[in-house]
Structure formats: structure tokens, C-alpha cells
Amino acid sequence: MLDKIISRFVPPPEERARRALEKALRREADYFAAVITARLTRLGLSYRYQKSKGDWQQTAIQEVKFIRAVGTPEGIYLLVDTRRLPRGVRVADLSDETILEDLAVACRRPVRFRYDIRCGAWYIIERASGAWGVPRRLEWGDVAANWPHTTLKKLLIPMGVGENRSLIYKSLAEFPHALVGGATGAGKTTLLHSWICALIAHNPPEDCRLGLIDLKGGVEFVRYRKLDHIIGPDLLPGDELIETGDGDEDESGRLTGYVKRPDDVVPLLKFLRREMDRRLYRFERAGGIQNVDIWNYRRRSEHLPRLVLFVDELASLMLDKSLKKHVEPLLADLSARGRAPGIHVVLSTQRPEVQVVSGLIKGNVDVRCAFRMTDNASSMVVLDTTEAARFDDTTPLGRFIYRRGIEKEELQGPLITPGQITELVRDVLSGGDGAETAQIAPEDVFRFSVEQLEGSFSIRAMYEALGGRVSRDYLLRLGQEYEGEVVEIAGNLYEMQASRAGIPRRLVPVGDVDGKPHHTEHGTETVDGELIE
Numbered sequence: 001m002l003d004k005i006i007s008r009f010v011p012p013p014e015e016r017a018r019r020a021l022e023k024a025l026r027r028e029a030d031y032f033a034a035v036i037t038a039r040l041t042r043l044g045l046s047y048r049y050q051k052s053k054g055d056w057q058q059t060a061i062q063e064v065k066f067i068r069a070v071g072t073p074e075g076i077y078l079l080v081d082t083r084r085l086p087r088g089v090r091v092a093d094l095s096d097e098t099i100l101e102d103l104a105v106a107c108r109r110p111v112r113f114r115y116d117i118r119c120g121a122w123y124i125i126e127r128a129s130g131a132w133g134v135p136r137r138l139e140w141g142d143v144a145a146n147w148p149h150t151t152l153k154k155l156l157i158p159m160g161v162g163e164n165r166s167l168i169y170k171s172l173a174e175f176p177h178a179l180v181g182g183a184t185g186a187g188k189t190t191l192l193h194s195w196i197c198a199l200i201a202h203n204p205p206e207d208c209r210l211g212l213i214d215l216k217g218g219v220e221f222v223r224y225r226k227l228d229h230i231i232g233p234d235l236l237p238g239d240e241l242i243e244t245g246d247g248d249e250d251e252s253g254r255l256t257g258y259v260k261r262p263d264d265v266v267p268l269l270k271f272l273r274r275e276m277d278r279r280l281y282r283f284e285r286a287g288g289i290q291n292v293d294i295w296n297y298r299r300r301s302e303h304l305p306r307l308v309l310f311v312d313e314l315a316s317l318m319l320d321k322s323l324k325k326h327v328e329p330l331l332a333d334l335s336a337r338g339r340a341p342g343i344h345v346v347l348s349t350q351r352p353e354v355q356v357v358s359g360l361i362k363g364n365v366d367v368r369c370a371f372r373m374t375d376n377a378s379s380m381v382v383l384d385t386t387e388a389a390r391f392d393d394t395t396p397l398g399r400f401i402y403r404r405g406i407e408k409e410e411l412q413g414p415l416i417t418p419g420q421i422t423e424l425v426r427d428v429l430s431g432g433d434g435a436e437t438a439q440i441a442p443e444d445v446f447r448f449s450v451e452q453l454e455g456s457f458s459i460r461a462m463y464e465a466l467g468g469r470v471s472r473d474y475l476l477r478l479g480q481e482y483e484g485e486v487v488e489i490a491g492n493l494y495e496m497q498a499s500r501a502g503i504p505r506r507l508v509p510v511g512d513v514d515g516k517p518h519h520t521e522h523g524t525e526t527v528d529g530e531l532i533e
Contacts, residue, residue, distance in 0.1 A: 025071025047086035062086040076125040136396040140416040160411035176339040181352035181382040182371025187398035211257035211309040215316040231257025269330040279341035292342030306342040314349040335364035352381040417441040458504035
């Protein structure tokens with residue numbers, strides 16, 4: 001009885017902790033508002049006026065004020081009163097880079113300025129670790145586990161994680177085209193892989209088909225070559241995808257949408273343009289259908305898949321004069337007229353130069369993703385600003401600036417490892433939906449085995465040590481598929497040795513002829529040569 005009476009007047013510990021956090025955040029917001037106002041005044045972003053007509057010595061100061069403060073564990077958000085700014089102070093003055101540097105020194109935390117015509121002007125003071133309050137890492141498992149359950153948006157892809165640790169998903173069907181640029185190793189190709197894996201995992205081949213141009217010998221996109229999602233000659237029965245060439249052929253001897261040779265690029269682009277014209281002609285003949293979604297709704301028996309073209313390195317096409325004269329007008333035409341018939345273009349380059357990203361192509365690509373750039377000129381080509389060139393060596397890999405029209409935000413892109421890509425493709429080929437990739441990446445499982453279990457790949461021990469975050473079947477399949485293979489862990493090579501005489505599989509450094517385990521596992525049942533419980 002006494003407990004019930006106490007509970008009516010004394011909040012539970014969780015509620016007390018929440019209230020204490022809110023109170024602390026309010027105090028912190030008030031403190032930073034005072035610090036920023038004082039520093040702006042010292043920097044001259046204020047207005048001093050005569051307080052008394054009869055006494056010139058009596059003056060007052062009109063300062064920059066804030067009308068709202070929002071405190072979160074990630075950051076403090078201060079809304080500037082732009083309607084009553086001091087005379088002579090502009091919004092552009094508040095966002096000046098030198099001003100922001102002074103404010104960051106005064107607050108002893110990163111400070112940035114964000115302006116939106118709908119939401120107003122905000123100063124953001126970072127509280128969480130990582131540049132600008134955005135998490136430094138986003139695992140593919142988190143992306144897959146939190147996938148939005150919606151059928152309304154077609155071609156949903158993960159963009160990354162932003163402020164307040166919010167996961168951002170966008171529809172490629174709404175873009176409809178994207179340009180991804182940045183320096184070598186900044187994370188461009190990883191972002192492309194995450195988009196491709198999202199498309200093949202959440203869209204059947206009858207809804208989405210892919211064209212992959214990889215002129216780096218096919219090393220990046222070769223994993224997807226056997227998927228039914230790859231554009232094939234079945235899209236235009238009786239029409240050759242390419243008339244000449246010696247590129248990669250399917251079993252029928254006709255070339256597919258997986259291209260790794262320069263000679264096959266133009267025929268693929270011509271095929272896409274031919275398909276675009278064919279669809280637009282059919283839309284017109286059907287009474288003026290506006291786009292592919294309406295066509296598929298009205299003509300369900302004549303369903304048309306969306307076609308998505310990925311180009312891993314645009315410079316390989318545009319710096320070759322013999323290719324550029326054909327590629328540039330074709331890409332420009334596809335990006336200009338491709339939205340309605342459901343044809344989308346994703347271009348990536350590590351050389352964002354005017355010679356590579358020409359105005360003819362760039363003018364029709366609304367979405368820009370800019371990773372770390374080496375100079376201001378490269379950043380200007382992709383973003384039309386120099387922001388991407390300000391990323392320094394401390395910027396996490398995979399960090400980029402997303403821009404679409406006036407919408408702009410900094411995101412941490414998803415990290416999908418080669419092992420996860422292999423698992424997802426294998427699952428899709430076997431008729432699954434790629435759900436296995438929500439588990440821990442194979443690379444992380446191997447690293448855990450080496451660092452925590454001295455290389456032992458015991459199914460029971462690893463399942464228990466990982467707390468059930470992976471299934472036994474997943475661990476068993478990894479052991480079977482990588483048996484006898486060499487894997488790289490933290491820069492060192494290890495070989496997966498087969499199980500023998502009740503001793504589990506083991507990851508042994510390459511060159512270690514001993515390979516004897518330091519301990520053995522005991523159990524009551526044998527699975528694949530290993531004793532487990």
C-alpha cells in the first residue's frame with residue numbers, strides 16, 4: 001500500500017533521469033545562447049544606438065537574439081530571430097566561415113549554421129562525438145534492420161545517417177538521377193554498392209533492372225553479373241542489345257547490361273535510349289500516359305520495369321575523346337527525358353572536373369552527393385559550393401554532403417563490406433530477399449574469432465559469445481563456404497582450416513605450419529565434423 005502511495009508522488013527512476021536530462025539541456029542551451037550572443041556582439045554583429053536624444057554618452061546595443069532553443073543529446077539548436085536582426089546585420093553575416101570559427105572557439109565545440117526558408121536560421125552546437133554531430137559510422141545491419149515498411153515508394157535506397165542519428169532513405173524514382181563525386185577512397189563506390197544491394201534486395205527483377213558500367217576491369221560490379229536484375233535482351237524481344245563487339249555475353253550469345261569494356265558502353269546507352277523512346281511512344285499511343293507508374297497501373301499485363309544505370313567512373317568515358325562524342329549526348333538525353341519512362345542514371349567519379357562532369361550532363365542531374373574533395377574547384381563542380389573541400393583528414397570515411405535543390409545536409413553513408421555483398425547476392429540468387437545481411441558481416445565474425453577465440457571457429461562458442469546476434473545456421477554456412485579459403489583480417493592473411501577429429505574449424509595465419517589449436521570444444525552432437533551442443 002505504501003509503495004502505491006509513494007508511486008503517486010515520486011516519479012520512477014527513468015522519469016527522474018529524463019527530467020534531469022531535460023533540465024541540464026535547457027541550462028546548456030541558455031549558456032550557449034549567451035556565449036554566442038556575446039561573441040557576435042564583440043565581432044561587430046550588433047547595432048549600437050543613442051539611448052537618449054539629449055545625451056550622446058548614453059547608448060544601447062541591439063544584439064542578435066534567439067526565439068527558440070532545442071536541446072538533444074546530439075546537439076543544441078538555437079533559432080535566430082531573423083525578423084528583428086540588428087540594423088546592418090544580414091543572415092549571410094551570421095553564416096560567414098570566420099564567424100563560425102570564432103563561435104566554435106568560444107563554445108569549445110563545433111558550431112555550424114543552417115538556414116532553411118521554411119524553418120528559419122539555426123545555430124547548431126555539437127554535443128555528440130563525430131564531425132557536426134553526425135555518427136562516424138553506419139553499419140549495413142542497422143540499415144537493413146530499420147528498413148521502412150512501405151510499398152508506396154519505388155526504388156527506395158539508403159542515403160545514410162544524419163543529425164540526431166536519424167536514418168535517411170530516399171526514393172531513386174523521385175530523384176530521378178544522381179551524381180556522386182569525391183576523392184579516391186572517400187567512400188563513393190561503397191555508397192553505390194549499398195544502393196545496388198538495396199535495389200536487388202527489395203525489388204524483384206520484374207520491377208527493377210540494372211545496367212552496370214565498370215571499366216576498371218569489372219572488379220567492382222562483377223558480383224552482380226549473374227543476377228536476374230541485370231538488363232538482358234529479354235526486355236526487347238527480337239531486338240539485339242548490341243550489334244557488334246566481343247564483350248560479356250550471356251548463354252544465348254547476346255550481350256547483357258554488365259559492361260566492363262569501352263567498346264560496349266555506347267551500344268548499352270543506345271539500347272537504353274531506344275527503350276526510352278519506345279516507352280514514350282507507347283505512352284503517347286495509350287492516350288497520353290504521364291509516367292511508368294501510371295502505365296503499370298493501367299496495363300498490368302504489359303508491366304515495364306524501371307531501368308537504373310550505374311557508371312562507376314565517369315572519367316573513363318569522358319576523357320576518352322572517341323567515347324565522349326557519343327557518350328555525352330546519350331547520357332544527357334537519358335537524364336533529360338528518362339524520368340517519365342522510368343530510366344534513371346547514377347554517375348560516379350573521383351575526378352569531378354569540368355571536362356568530366358560537363359554542363360550538358362550536370363544540368364539534368366538534380367541530386368548531388370559530394371565526398372571529400374581535394375580542392376575547391378572539384379567541390380564547385382559537384383555541389384556549386386566549396387563545402388566538400390573543407391573535409392579534412394579527420395573526416396570519417398563515408399561522410400558526404402547530400403544536396404537536392406535547396407535541400408542540403410551532411411550524412412554518414414552506410415558501410416557494406418565485400419562479405420556482406422557476397423552474402424546478399426548469394427541469398428537473392430537462391431530466391432531470398434537478402435535478409436541475412438542484417439547479421440554481422442563475415443569480416444567482423446572472422447575478426448572476433450581471431451581476437452577473442454584465438455582463431456577457433458567453433459559454432460557453439462561463437463554463438464554464445466556473440467549473444468545470439470547471429471544464427472547458428474549463418475555461422476555454419478560461413479565455416480562451410482570459407483573452408484580452405486584465405487581471408488584478410490586487420491591487414492593479415494588467415495586460412496580457414498577444416499575441422500578434424502572433433503576439433504572445430506580454425507583461422508590460422510598464412511605461413512603458420514603448426515596451426516594447432518590451444519583448446520578444443522566438447523559437446524554431444526557432431527555437425528559438419530565439429531562437436532557442438
